[in-house]
Amino acid sequence: MTSTWQPLDHFLLMRGDDCLVLGHRLSEWCGHGPVLEQDMALTNIALDLIGQARLYYQYAGARLGQTEDQLAYLRTERNYFNAWLVEQPNGDFAHTIVRQFYYDWYENALLEVLEGSADEHLAAIAAKSRKEARYHRQFSSEWVIRLGDGTEESHQRMQVALNRLLPYVRELFENQPRHQMLIADGILSDVNGLWEGTEKEMKAVITEATLSFPVAAALPARGRDGLHTEHLGYLLTELQYMQRTYPGLTW
Template identity: 50%
Template sequence: KIAGDKRTEDDIAMLRQEREYLNVLLVEQPDTDFAYTMARQFLFDVYHFLFLAELQKSTDLTLSAIAKKSIKEVSYHQRFSSDWIKRLGDGTEESHKRMQTAINDLWTYTDELFHQTEADKAMVKEGIGVDVTKLKEAYYKNVSDILEESTLEVPESKYFQKGGKQGIHSEHMGYILAELQYMQRAYPNMEW
């Protein structure tokens, strides 16, 4: 009971209200088509790899161990999504156009990856968490390098969406939660 109360893992995962989920808006964007799916995955994978690389240094031995164990898998995901970005970006005229559109549309959600909440700041201060603000330069360099190799342009937009880390979500979050929480809401107290 990590939360210190009577809630189970299922309660925490499936029975919270929308505002109780604290995630970046990027991960709740819909799978419009394969280009969007791969672009969203790529933009998150680059961040996730950098994050885990730093989390390995955590003073919390459990978090450090999880990061060390996970980074190999995340490295694979980053390679996989990067390969698709290259394949579609430098592919046909149609695949290039679709991938550029997806990157352009999802770009506005990338800056939130580097925003710190008060909890993030407290975790950094204790040596437990990752200072995500220090990942920003490497992130945009890595992403830009892959986009350039893929013959895709780095979006010039300076406007970025944020709010997910504070529980303010896009309209897509409701659909995700409706699917995630259906069984627990339809059959209360169901045990798996």
């Protein structure tokens, strides 16, 4: 993290990075979805997330004297602060749906409290983003139920995905030490306090899907510190290729 970046800058980049990386992952389904309707749905969610990323990057860029493109395309892996969950590969359709399900419930809980932020710009971003986030949560929750309570194979694939990805989820609900002053000033909220209620709501959906909510220890994830799994480097290589090859390229 650059020494001149302030705690709010880190949070804005953290949120923008979550949205951009997950949006890029979902865009990889374009043309490969199981049916045309779901192909289009995933692509539209990807576009929504990338649009949200732009809002955070624009705000951060105004504070840092950089453009949104510079923040997206010219930072190195160690200066990306997304959670490990969003950089995980798509895997099969069940894996993608479960990753989206976990993220959607987190994002909705976060945006709800950010709407009351003392930072009016951040509150406005949250209010605008939450309209889309509610649809994303509805979409992923419906598919968790549909696949979990579907065929024997779809049920098994969903349970495997739930088990595999849950250890990545707790990172989303961890307060960052550098954000403590922002919490004290009412700009951010205690995200750790959001876990209990969110877990309860996710369990209700998973139970309706005839699936079992996993019991798994959290991974020692440090994406918020710029330390990532091997997957992010490959993703950024593809994402940043044109701008790295032709610096300053514009459409």
